[in-house]
Amino acid sequence: xxxxxxxxxxxxxxxxxxxxxxxxxxxxxxxxxxxxxxxxxxxxxxxxxxxxxxxxxxxxxxxxxxxxxxxxxxxxxxxxxxxxxxxxxxxxxxxxxxxxxxxxxxxxxxxxxxxxxxxxxxxxxxxxxxxxxxxx
Amino acid sequence: xxxxxxxxxxxxxxxxxxxxxxxxxxxxxxxxxxxxxxxxxxxxxxxxxxxxxxxxxxxxxxxxxxxxxxxxxxxxxxxxxxxxxxxxxxxxxxxxxxxxxxxxxxxxxxxxxxxxxxxxxxxxxxxxxxxxxxxx
DNA sequence: CCGGATCCCACACGATACTG
DNA sequence: CAGTATCGTGTGGGATCCGG
Numbered sequence: 001x002x003x004x005x006x007x008x009x010x011x012x013x014x015x016x017x018x019x020x021x022x023x024x025x026x027x028x029x030x031x032x033x034x035x036x037x038x039x040x041x042x043x044x045x046x047x048x049x050x051x052x053x054x055x056x057x058x059x060x061x062x063x064x065x066x067x068x069x070x071x072x073x074x075x076x077x078x079x080x081x082x083x084x085x086x087x088x089x090x091x092x093x094x095x096x097x098x099x100x101x102x103x104x105x106x107x108x109x110x111x112x113x114x115x116x117x118x119x120x121x122x123x124x125x126x127x128x129x130x131x132x133x134x135x136x
Numbered sequence: 137x138x139x140x141x142x143x144x145x146x147x148x149x150x151x152x153x154x155x156x157x158x159x160x161x162x163x164x165x166x167x168x169x170x171x172x173x174x175x176x177x178x179x180x181x182x183x184x185x186x187x188x189x190x191x192x193x194x195x196x197x198x199x200x201x202x203x204x205x206x207x208x209x210x211x212x213x214x215x216x217x218x219x220x221x222x223x224x225x226x227x228x229x230x231x232x233x234x235x236x237x238x239x240x241x242x243x244x245x246x247x248x249x250x251x252x253x254x255x256x257x258x259x260x261x262x263x264x265x266x267x268x269x270x271x272x
Numbered sequence: 273c274c275g276g277a278t279c280c281c282a283c284a285c286g287a288t289a290c291t292g
Numbered sequence: 293c294a295g296t297a298t299c300g301t302g303t304g305g306g307a308t309c310c311g312g
Contacts, residue, residue: 027176027252029251029258030250031171031176031247035167036304037168037305052274054274065275065276070305076265077261078262079264090273091312093273093275100258106250111247119165119166121215129212172284173284200287201294202287205295226292227293228293
């Protein structure tokens with residue numbers, strides 16, 4: 001497993017916060033858009049194969065149409081997702097990942113993988129924290 | 137560069153959305169807590185070295201005391217950050233990354249690195265999207 | 273089938289003042 | 293110095309109805 005320190009992986013660290021303002025900080029700018037409640041889920045789904053609107057809706061049952069539309073639109077705007085309309089009757093729309101989206105998903109999927117592998121450790125930490133808070 | 141498909145990196149993909157509910161989905165549960173406006177910035181700072189409260193405040197000038205306190209508390213609750221109080225006078229508090237936090241930061245730093253390297257591409261995609269929207 | 277338009281609320285977040 | 297308490301606001305997000 002790769003355990004290099006992040007120092008040599010990050011081009012600029014603290015410069016991103018103090019030197020640059022919020023709009024020009026790449027970390028803030030990119031992260032804030034993929035940090036939404038549904039963005040990572042949709043990217044995860046589209047990493048498998050292209051999906052149609054209704055398929056995505058059924059994949060994530062507790063998303064509203066509004067948020068699915070908005071999330072897909074934001075992901076498309078940032079260049080991660082491509083939207084293709086098929087002029088059938090009734091019309092169908094297919095969403096797929098762009099090369100840029102795939103290149104983002106490569107590191108992002110590692111965070112998701114970490115989440116699944118370390119979920120229990122996080123939950124245990126929360127439980128311990130809450131209990132010592134009550135005790136103190 | 138590692139260009140493996142994410143399929144063999146993710147243990148479960150679509151199961152995370154439909155089969156599991158929102159609370160039991162590791163991706164949702166972990167991501168929702170590091171998706172805050174400041175969480176990644178604080179983790180980025182603490183990946184360098186431990187910092188005291190006031191130092192973090194000066195590092196990220198546009199964060200309010202309230203959000204710094206709350207973000208650090210949430211990160212501590214999830215087990216990513218350790219909080220050590222030095223009973224000096226006046227008291228000082230030092231925040232540092234735990235092993236769990238470092239293990240999370242390893243993949244997370246790759247997303248941040250991606251953000252810095254591809255920021256211009258994202259901005260260009262946004263610009264193109266907005267212009268074709270106006271034209272259409 | 274794929275959304276847009278509207279209304280509404282909860283909560284993330286900010287500003288300020290105050291305490292050990 | 294390192295927070296807590298209180299209040300106010302912007303926006304992410306849900307519910308519902310409407311249109312192509």
